[in-house]
Amino acid sequence: MDKSSSATEVRVAEDWSIPRGLIVLLSVAAAVVAIAGMKAFSGVIGPVFLALMLTVAVQPIQEWAQRRGWPAWTGMVGALLAVIAILVGIGGALALSAVQLATLLPQYDDKLNELLDHGRGWLSNWGVGDEQIHNALNGIDVGKAAGVVEQVLGGVLGLFSNLFFVLALLLFMAFDGMSMGRRIQVVKEQRPAIAQALLSFANGTRRYLVVSTVFGAIVAVLDGGALWLMGVPLPVLWALLSFITNYIPNVGFVIGVIPPALLALLDSGPVLMIWVIVVYSVINFVIQSIIQPKFVGDAVGLGVTVTFLSLVFWAWVIGALGALLAIPLTLLVKALLLDMDPSTRWADVLIGAPMGKPADKSDAPPDKQ
Structure with missing residues (x-):
């Protein structure tokens, strides 16, 4: 009787297991509720x-x-x-x-x-x-x-x-x-995977900030110097704007070039505006589109598509501050939802930088929670 009862209980448990599709649906519904809450309290x-x-x-x-x-x-x-x-x-x-x-x-x-x-x-x-x-130009x-x-x-x-x-x-x-170091050490002894995920977020955020700050400073100096040589008013302001927009992935350059180009148009005409756009395009394309993404991808382990989607998503949820903090916010979500669970770490292969070097498995924590 005991063996038959156990077998019956196993069959009942299997019959009542939640289908994988329903789990996905419930996860999506929970994500929608969480996103709505974040947007409400942005x-x-x-x-x-x-x-x-x-x-x-x-x-x-x-x-x-x-x-x-x-x-x-x-x-x-x-x-x-x-x-x-x-x-x-x-x-x-x-x-x-x-x-x-x-x-x-x-x-x-x-x-x-x-x-x-x-x-x-x-x-x-x-x-x-x-x-x-009249309708097109009246509002200018x-x-x-x-x-x-x-x-x-x-x-x-x-x-x-x-x-x-x-x-x-x-x-x-x-x-x-x-006392954070001691706390992380205690967590590492009890839940090494969780400690590793939190440390990965902190280290990735610091690396991203260092890379973006260094390249932002380079871009700001080059853009500001070029604007000063071309005689565009307020070159320091536009250099500072270039530095700040460098933290916005993918489209920060476009945001940074519009104000100085328009001011160059008002100050000296369309020729100077075209030169501003050309110079900005050359400087920022080489640095922000060719050189910097390689360093950012290696630093944070996120692909170009993921960084762009994170920019759109966090800018919609939080606003302008979300655009500036898109990469660190994505790293935090990645640490909480993926890196803490050894069974979901395979997702790093899909969202990571395609040319990034493989992770050193010698530093990986044991797969226990």
């Missing part, structure tokens, strides 16, 4: 992850201080000062440059009207009706452009209003970071 998730990314970036400062035998609080203070310097430096430079741009734009009102007159004549010669021309105005700049400036100042929230998070995370 105003909180964005700053929280920004603070997390900055904490991960400066964590080596705390580790360096601990290795030298200094008190733990010295490393925490050093990490906080480094983050504050980054935020205040970039935010202050952007705010100052935006004020200069808002002051400069009204001077090109007459030039814009002249260009619009030429545009109306050109469209008329091609047989476009006066009403269509330097005053409106200045209003957009003021809105951007207001957004920058709004960031400073949320700076206290970010700094508070950084303070708490930096305080926890003083």
Whole structure:
């Protein structure tokens, strides 16, 4: 009776097992709910992850201080000062440059009207009706452009209003970071796969930030120098914009070239605008499209398609901050959903960089949870 009962229970368990298709459907439904929740709370998730990314970036400062035998609080203070310097430096430079741009734009009102007159004549010669021309060009105005700049400036100042929230998070995370090494060691003893996934996220984020920062600085210097030689106004602002947009994968170059090209058109005409586009295209294509993707792919282990899709997805969920943090956010999701489970690590082959070298299996943790 016992053997027959056991066999019956096994058959019943097999009969009532959830079909794989239903598991996939339930997983997709749960993902939709999670994404909707992230989108609803994007105003909180964005700053929280920004603070997390900055904490991960400066964590080596705390580790360096601990290795030298200094008190733990010295490393925490050093990490906080480094983050504050980054935020205040970039935010202050952007705010100052935006004020200069808002002051400069009204001077090109007459030039814009002249260009619009030429545009109306050109469209008329091609047989476009006066009403269509009026509808197409009526909304173009330097005053409106200045209003957009003021809105951007207001957004920058709004960031400073949320700076206290970010700094508070950084303070708490930096305080926890003083004992993070010991915590990870305990997790590594109990759940080595989870510890390895978290360390992989942290190391991948740091490598990505280092690579993007180095190449962003190179692009900023080359773009700013070229704009200065060509006589485009505010080359420092556009160099800073090139540096920031370098953190946006795939399409950051397009975002960075539009403002200086339009300002070159207003300042000196279409010839200078074409030269700006050509110079930007040469510099950024060689660095951002040929050289940098190789280093980024090796650093984070993500393919070009995955990086582009992550940009679109996180920009839609979180907004502009999601575009800047797309790669680290994807690395975090990858660590939580794939790297923690040995049975799903095969997915790295599909989403990883196609030319990346194979992982060193000697460092891989044992497949136990």
